[in-house]
Amino acid sequence: MQPLINLLIEHLHKQPLLHMDETTLQVLDEPGKNAQSKSYMWVMNHTGSHSASVFHYADHRGQQVPLELLSSDNHAIMVDGYEGYQKACYDYGITRLGCWAHARRKFKEAQALQKKGKTGKSDQALAYIQKLYAIEKKIKEEPPDQRHIFRQKEAKPIVAKLKEWLDKSLQTVAPKTKLGVALVYLNNQWDRLIGYLEDGRYPIDNNAAERAIRPFTIGRKNWMFSKSQAGAKASANLYSLIETAKANGLNPYEYLQNIFKELPNVNDVEQVEALLPWNIKV
Known part of the structure; x- marks a missing residue:
């Protein structure tokens, strides 16, 4: 699945605005951490034409994660008041918007x-x-x-x-x-909250990211934890594909069936691009 995830990330970096959020995740087998410690599932989300959500597992909530997820290609992000996003905004010249909700x-x-x-x-x-x-x-x-x-x-x-x-x-x-x-x-x-006034493409709140991450938080009540870091990363990739498929009007079960059948046979980037939710013929 990773080639598809990489293309989704590239797609998100081309958008004028990204919504971002994070929520807790328990991973039992993490080096140097006990099984009860907190890890995090992050989400980057774009709504509109070719909506997409990319989930990302990290074993911490530090500012290094937004630094890894974002780049100087990003123009603006809509987030809550958590200051862990600020370093990336400073370093990459990203406009940070605040959430009125x-x-x-x-x-x-x-x-x-x-x-x-x-x-x-x-x-x-x-x-x-x-x-x-x-x-x-x-x-x-x-x-x-x-x-x-x-x-x-x-x-x-x-x-x-x-x-x-x-x-x-x-x-x-x-x-x-x-x-x-x-x-x-x-x-x-205040300055972040009133930023949406300056561009008609900017939203008033971060509800899009909260909606994107909600299926994960609901699912977490049932499965409770990931066993390993590899399992957490696989969950992130699956949630990315499922939520992006849903946002583009596809049946996620049929979409996953299709890409699991086709991905092993791809030979180049163009063939992977054809499997993106807005390109695939399901």
Whole structure:
């Protein structure tokens, strides 16, 4: 499968934007680690024409992994607030975008602690964010240049009001409270969060990556762990092919049957390219 995975990675590196995320994985036999230690499954995802997801196993969550997965060919990534991505962004000149869904989630958590029937700052923040999402829903089908125009005209003023509200709120709310944590997160991620306004191709959140990695997290509840590093790598490759096949409207079982039959007979790169989900005749 690796030749196909290599082509998928090449395809992802040509895209204007990648979604990325990571989740825990237990691998029993890893050198120098006990069986209960955490490893990670990472995902790189592109949605749109020729959607693709590539999963990658690593025995750690360090910044070295994004450095290996990304390159100077990448233009922008959409990620959560984890700082392990930042080194790759600095080194390769990649624009880093922040996820409004993560910011919204933290205010939802704070809102849940409010007294019943009471409204507060969490509701105010969520109202601002909801307005931004309402604009995205309205312009979803527009081409990128039109999305950019709409965002500059309609979303930018809302963002300016939210920033003014945020600056005032930071002065009156204790940072260790749930609301304070949400405000500090919003403030620390601000420049990344508003980055989507600058290009109509950029999304408002990282939900695409979370959707891509969800089948793995659901499956993990059943199979629980990988026995070996080789097994974890094989899982990553299989998830890559299955999720990419699904994203391109193929039946994953039929797709895997086909490539397992054809891959042993390929002689050149062109024949491997013919087996990519958007090229294959199933």
